[in-house]
Amino acid sequence: MMTNLAKTGFENAEEASVSFSVVINTDNRLDYLKRTLGGLRYSRYRNFEVCVVAGPTPDGTREYLETLKGEIKVAHCPERILSMSRNIGIAMAAGDVVCFIDDDAVPEPEWLGDLAEAYRDPDVGAAGGFVYDNSGVNFQARYVTTNRLGYPTDWNVPAPHINFPFALDYPHLLGTNCSFRRSALLEIGGFDEEFEYFLDETDVCCRINDAGYRIAQLSNAFVHHKYAPSHLRDERKIVRNWYPLLKNRIYFGLRNGLNHHSKHEVVEAGLADARGWEHGIECGRQSGDYSAEEVVRFYDEAERAVRDGQARASEPAKMLSEATRVAYRSDFSRYPVILPDEDRSTICFVTQDYPPGQNGGIARNVAQLARSFAAEGHQVHVLTKSRGTGTLDFEDGVWVHRVEMRHFPEPSPSPIAPHAVPSHIWNYGQTMLAEVRAIDAKHKVDIVYCPLWDCEPLAFLLSGEFPLIVALQTTMRFWLESQPLKVADAEWMREFGRPILAMEELILQNAGMMHANSRAIVRDIREQYGLALPEDRLFYSPHGMEDWSQGMEPAPPAxxxxxxxxxxxxxxxxxxxxxxxxxxxxxxxxxxxxxxxxxxxxxxxxxxxxxxxxxxxxxxxxxxxxxxxxxxxxxxxxxxxxxxxxxxxxxxxxxxxxxxxxxxxxxxxxxxxxxxxxxxxxxxxxxxxxxxxxxxxxxxxxxxxxxxxxxxxxxxxxxxxxxxxxxxxxxTDAVMVRDFLAAFVRMGVREERGTAIEAPSGSDQMKRMQLASAGA
The missing domain is CATH 3.40.50.2000 (Glycogen Phosphorylase B;)
Incomplete structure (x- = not known):
């Protein structure tokens, strides 16, 4: 239980805080596992260990885990039974709380800290937060309840009112984002190893509820779930293995539902599932998703599942054994995070283009900046224009938001009077501003970085909410020097060219800090625009790069x-x-x-x-x-x-x-x-x-x-x-990051020693912006 620090005698709050054992059960998904482990290195909460239980499939996972010895705990599950693997994880765990996250999921940095708040209440035996689906934008699950037949419902509000022993419906936590007080898990016997897959955590939540513990359903503690292919579902999420889905429906109901349902009703639920699958499989056979052999196998698996589900429920449950606890018991071993929270900045890079698919100079440079800051342990978000539906992905340590553009009313009066801001630029800027506000609502944004090209900083400059760095690149005035036909096109200049020039001038006059990648760009902007660009609002840093040549196979001889x-x-x-x-x-x-x-x-x-x-x-x-x-x-x-x-x-x-x-x-x-x-x-x-x-x-x-x-x-x-x-x-990128951190100190968003502090309110930047807007 999280206790009051003053009562503990601990001088270090981290020592007094609840400790977590994060358990990852994995099999044949090494690339996904690497991303999950990478995401945990950015945790803002440090008092946790990581326990990885690898399954029997030989895919290089065991060899990779050997390279992480001393950082994580590693065990191996001899069978592809998820509940058996989870029980091994519980036996390995030495933390106060055991967290489970899937090997195809990534937690947000605040995940463990949000969960820790729930465990301040000694009555809480389990806690979990929201789960994003593979888009990273929409939710797979929020507040879920499950009934005694194992059927879930997703709600807009939590359900503490039905969190009492033997309730017909009770609060549920998804297996990719669930945590349990270890003492409570041991009290109920851990996971039932009959659940090789499906309804395993549903059964645990049911028994935790029936043991009288609170199940805390949190509106934060976010996890992003990417739905990797498995032995049950292929990359198109088409089910190929029906036996555990049908067998466990019946087994779960007979174990947990007979206070509310007859045995006939439980078995009928399994048969109803089978009929639903039968219809889908017949349709799939006609469309070519299923072969004739798979249809025959389905009927065989369904028959066995109905029979075995009833038979296994009459036998003693296969719970976490004392032998397993003894075999895997180990001391707490803290997982190393990249950078302590107090030394970490949250940085948002805003760019229209970003790899893959867009490999222009700005896109590649922003990608390098983002990766380099992430490698140092900072929390980095890249906001870029989506070319389809919006997504949020964790790539190379960077949260990449590919954002769908929204429509916003045009400003009145225009900040660049007598010109109107082109609607696509206004909508882009306001969309990105809204996205940064959403990030800031989760954790304070320290810096926003935007390239000058296409006036991307305009919305942030007008709002004045976030410390802003404007990256100086080739401007519209420079570009027009090689576009004589554009200059001669009066309508184009009226609708686009002159408004862009006016916006550029507004940004250059009022930006609180500008990044110059060369002294030439400052000199040339001063000459072309007739602006002072004071040195106290500039920092010079050439672009830096990681070493692309590292790890490449030698080029074949010419x-x-x-x-x-x-x-x-x-x-x-x-x-x-x-x-x-x-x-x-x-x-x-x-x-x-x-x-x-x-x-x-x-x-x-x-x-x-x-x-x-x-x-x-x-x-x-x-x-x-x-x-x-x-x-x-x-x-x-x-x-x-x-x-x-x-x-x-x-x-x-x-x-x-x-x-x-x-x-x-x-x-x-x-x-x-x-x-x-x-x-x-x-x-x-x-x-x-x-x-x-x-x-x-x-x-x-x-x-x-x-x-x-x-x-x-x-x-x-x-x-x-x-x-x-x-x-x-x-x-090098190390030189570049050093230059940027020095600029953060100058801006007042970091101290010299690297500790993040509050950005001053009522800054000179905002005052200048208000004056410029009034003058425009």
């Missing part, structure tokens, strides 16, 4: 003495693709063993409506040259990494880059870089040391640089080695 050049980026004027395509035929003519791979979105229209790829392919080049220019379009990250690894020269002659993430990605692999001498390029690529810089738009200079590197393998090797060294000393 065949026929080939030398591979690589371009990565959108095929648009600003990226200099026109300059490269102008220069490359002559280069390839001079070097018959050279190849150019072009990776990136090649569907972007030019000012005349055509594409660079389409127009280039119309040129009548010799086949010996044309066959060595290969357009690959957009690729996923794994394939992109392989392109970098295999190339000998990386070339990206951009007319402007605020930083140039592609330069850094090539440097990670030790490749010499040819870059445009503009924007942030010279701050990433050191001319003559890690690569070569060429004047933007100069195809002759670009061709000369390419030929220089193609002709000199030793120069390529020297520049590539220097590029790798520059990455290791200047551009």
């Amino acid at each position: 065949t026929g003495g080939e030398t591979r050049m690589l371009f990565v980026g959108r095929l648009e004027s600003r990226k200099g693709i026109d300059v490269l395509l102008e220069a490359i035929p002559q280069v390839l003519q001079a070097y018959p063993n050279a190849i150019l791979d072009i990776v990136g979105d090649d569907t972007i229209p030019r000012p005349d409506g055509t594409t660079y790829k389409g127009e280039f392919l119309k040129r009548k080049l010799p086949m010996a040259v044309a066959s060595r220019i290969r357009f690959h379009g957009r690729v996923e990250e794994d394939e992109l990494r392989r392109f970098y690894q295999k190339c000998d020269i990386f070339v990206a002659p951009s007319r402007y880059e605020s930083f140039g993430l592609v330069f850094l990605e090539a440097m990670v692999f030790g490749k010499p870089v040819i870059a445009g001498d503009a924007g942030g390029g010279p701050e990433v690529v050191t001319d003559g040391e890690s690569g070569l810089l060429v004047p933007p738009g100069d195809s002759v200079a670009l061709g000369a640089a390419l030929e220089r590197l193609l002709a000199d393998p030793l120069l390529r090797s020297r520049l590539g080695a220097n590029a790798r060294r520059h990455y290791e000393t200047r551009f």
Whole structure:
């Protein structure tokens, strides 16, 4: 029981708190198990251990668990019987409370802390919270009750009024989010091992209720359940094993329901289930979901289930044995979390694009930032636009919210008068603001980070609710320099171009803190917009990267003495693709063993409506040259990494880059870089040391640089080695995280030692915003 700290004599609140044993029963789902264990490392509550009981299926789980010795407790269940596995977990547990979570579920960081609050009441014998379904957005279960035949009902309110011994209906907890006071579990004998799967935790909740304990149904303590395939259901959730579902229905009712139902009613419930399955299976046979052999097997399993359910209920129950308790008893062994709660920040990254599927520079950089902060132990949420239904997933330690856009009334008056905010930008910003508010309701959000592109910070700036960092990238004004037809389109400029420019100026004038990935972007924005951008509202940090080359298989040697050049980026004027395509035929003519791979979105229209790829392919080049220019379009990250690894020269002659993430990605692999001498390029690529810089738009200079590197393998090797060294000393993700944490200190949301504190209210940022809005 959770006791008052003053009465315990403990100096450390953690020592005095309730201790948990988190039990994970797993079989043949190693990848899911890794994610569950990873999620537990972000727990804000530290007084817990983890007990993993692995089933008999050989899938590498046992070997993986060996690598975690000293961090978790490990046991093995000889049979695929979930209740037997759960009983082994109870025997291993040394905590005050035993929690069960499925191996295809991930808890939110507050899960154990929320459960601990319930156990302050000494009458509570069990507690559990809400369970999200595989979307991560909708609930699989909230407040569930179950009757004496094992049928559940989900309610909008908890059911303490029926939490009394032998009630017809009683509170129920889902098996993927249930916890029990260990002493209560031992009192009732643990799990009944007749339940190999299905109704196992329902039976325990029934017996806990009948023993007179309170079952606390919580509106928090969230767990996300992903419905992995199992021996019962395939990846489409089509049931292939009916025996335990039917047998356990009858067995459960005969064990727990005879005070309310006759034996005939219990058996009839099982037969009704069988008739329901029969109808579904006949339909499935016609649609091809079930084979004729499976239909025959169903009838055999149904007949055996009805017979065995009745027979087993007349035998003594197979409960947790003393022999099992003795065999698996062990001392409490605390599971290591990545970062203590007091040193942890909650960070929300807001970005329209995010991998997989969107691999532009902003998407990749935000993904790197998110992963890097998560790896340090911070609670990280990425909010991005859904391309379908909304989902919430736990990916690489990051909570990724793919959010469906909602409609919001347009602001009146407009914050950028005389212009109207484009409706899609307003709806996007307000949708993301609502999502951050929902996260903040669960746990205080310390920082929101938004790229300037498409004015993503606008809603957060106007609300002033959250400390905000605006990431400076290429702006609309810079982009328009390469879009003469857009500039000439009066309607487009009125409806979109000028409003974006006005919003950008509003954001730049009022953002409390801005992240500059290069000094060039600050210099150029100051010049183009005529704004001061005071240094006290800026922090400089180049993009950093984890080492993509780690763990990759060596690239196969080039065949026929080939030398591979690589371009990565959108095929648009600003990226200099026109300059490269102008220069490359002559280069390839001079070097018959050279190849150019072009990776990136090649569907972007030019000012005349055509594409660079389409127009280039119309040129009548010799086949010996044309066959060595290969357009690959957009690729996923794994394939992109392989392109970098295999190339000998990386070339990206951009007319402007605020930083140039592609330069850094090539440097990670030790490749010499040819870059445009503009924007942030010279701050990433050191001319003559890690690569070569060429004047933007100069195809002759670009061709000369390419030929220089193609002709000199030793120069390529020297520049590539220097590029790798520059990455290791200047551009790692560890350096980037350090810079950001220093910025958090400057903003007042963290102390120097790294402890999170309250952000000051009535900040200068909000005052400036109010003045700017009034002036607009």
